[in-house]
Amino acid sequence: MQETYRRSADSAKGRQRRAELLESVTRDLAEHGLVDFSLRRAARAAGTTHKVLLYYFADGDDLLAQALLRLRGQRVGNALQAVAALPSGTLGDRIRAIWPMLEADATGLRVIDQAIGLAMYDPARYAHLAREAAEQYLAPLTGLLPPEWSSARREEVANLLLATFRGFLMDWRTTSDTTRIESALEALARAMDREAADGP
Incomplete structure (x- = not known):
């Protein structure tokens, strides 16, 4: 049956x-x-x-993972739309355009960040949520980077961006100090422009 x-x-x-x-x-x-x-x-x-x-x-964890996949897809889509809407600009400008989409919470996207906390609290059971999130975010972040860069360099910088944005989100969720985070974001954008200026 x-x-x-x-x-x-x-x-x-x-x-x-x-x-x-x-x-x-x-x-x-x-x-x-x-x-x-x-x-x-x-x-x-x-x-x-x-x-x-x-x-x-399969079980409650599978259902949770599938729901988070959908929510992250929405967040990624919003960020990519913001970047696509830029008339032109530097790599730093693309980085600046992403953050407002990540911190936007009108649709309750804070649950995505709660899932990362869950993975930290009980990694034996929930670490896969953080891994799946990384996999889902890395491809779009890599796509923002100059195509003439080597694949190794693009991977390194995409991982740097992912870790930094995760840190920003954790800080924002726990302190609500947007001024400090926006200052750090500006430093990140300038660093990305310098990285791009170094050439392939």
């Missing part, structure tokens, strides 16, 4: 139902964050039961 249902979950109708459930759970996470997140809470948000969720997702 379980195998039959699994086959139906992989059908076009099943995939659509899975997407609908995931969308409902993602909205609940964006609104309420990770505090008290559970399969039962997710089921209430999706208007179903936790047993139904388990037909479509």
Whole structure:
């Protein structure tokens, strides 16, 4: 019976139902964050039961990871749109354009940053959330860098940017000191312009 249902979950109708459930759970996470997140809470948000969720997702951790993937995709998309909207500019200008999209919280994106805290608190269970986030962010960050740079250099700088932005976000979430962070962001942008001026 379980195998039959699994086959139906992989059908076009099943995939659509899975997407609908995931969308409902993602909205609940964006609104309420990770505090008290559970399969039962997710089921209430999706208007179903936790047993139904388990037909479509391996377990609660899988559901959480998929919802975070969607939220990070939204954050990445917003940042890339901000960069694309620049009429022209330096690498530093692109860096400056990203930060407002990262700190924007109108859609409850703080849950993404809470997930990093969860990975730090219980790495045995949640370290994969931080790794998955890094993988999702690194490709867009690499895409911001000059194409004439070597792949090794682009990877190094993308990792530097990711670590720095994560630090900014952690600092902002815990201190709300936007003045200090914006000053540091300006220093980062100037450093990126110097890096770009060094050539390939």
